[in-house]
Amino acid sequence: MSILLSLETSSRVCSVALHRIADGSLLGQSELRLDKSHSTHLTVIIDQLLENTGYAITDLSAVAVSDGPGSYTGLRIGGAAAKGLCFALDIPLIAIGTLRALAAQVAAGTAWPENFLFCPMLDARRMEVYAALYSHDGQEVLAPTPLILDANTLAEQLAHHSVLFFGHGAAKFQPLLGEQPNAGFLTGIEPSAVAVGALAVAAYHQQEFQDVAYYEPFYLKEVYTTTPKQ
Template sequence: MSFILNIETATKNCSVAIAKNGETILCKEIAEEGYSHAEKLHVFIEEVIAEAGISVQDLTAVAVSQGPGSYTGLRIGVSAAKGLCYALNVPLIAVDTLLTLASQAQVTEGKIIPMLDARRMEVYSEIFNAKLEVERTIQAEVIDENSFGDISETIYFVGDCAEKGKTVLTKENFIFLENIKYPSAAAMSKISFDKYQKSDTVDVAYFEPYYLKDFMMTTPSKK
């Protein structure tokens, strides 16, 4: 029997789930404009473990969203996951954020393209088929009216880019599943369990989130 703690903090959604043998048994999450991850994450971790009726020592692994996504959000999630893995001596599992998002679509045909906002008209995107097999790896790209025009199948877009995406992605085979906005830790459960069974884990000491673009800090211009 395996209990895996799943942590998803790559977007505005601070999300934590406990899974038993790949099935989510409890999830707590909140999506706020102000990114409340630092305040909420450890509270959610303690609550899902307690409410699941287990102790932290019962965890067999910790899974964390590896990005792409918010620099600060990813750092908070990965730091928490690493700390637990060190303390409990359990493996760390890294899960592709866009795969987690795509898996929430649950379609039987066509393509799934998860997109996360990367400012202005730029997005982080990846292309999957309905079986969640990768058909094009993660890219940071600027979307316009020609984007994904070479795909004739139905495309299901998920993520927080629907509002700006719909202004340029207007072809008849483009469908926006606007109810799927953020990746959820609940959707990580099957993915992380599959990785756990295959011993597909990462080095706790050296693992770094997948930011995709270099993080840049800006300072106000001097007057």
């Protein structure tokens, strides 16, 4: 049986999922909502998920990873784990955009999704977010971009469309819009490996694979580092 393992480490949630490649059915999922736990717990919950579903790591046919944007550290941990598994098992690596997966996750659970545009927002500190816009069927309306939030952000889109905002960056935007009738806000939405895996199954059938040796996450912005004083 061909099985796909998906990893989502772009946020504080460390999430993994298994899908059957033939029909896209979900075989199992596990997540840990504990800050800064990815480096110590990711491989543990992968092993536990495989054991709980009755599979071995050698049963994997591909690994998918949430590609970013998101936490720099989280993306590096997920990317390194995915690359290590793919290299060791000689299987394909699939990268799925974090914002795209989050939008698909919400659209799948929304009544009359064709009536909305979907805007995932991930906190990028201060009044900045990583955001994108998608239609209900996953078409990209606005490519992932860093946005500085103010009362006029996405004003053109809100003038013509009903937009659903979600993700841990959306809470900063809601007070700026006031009573904008075309804006809806959803709370408690976190990135999930289940959504990553669902999109990755389709990518597998299209053979949309990454070069394992040279793959790097999509950070969207340059990683900011400082030089120690001593």
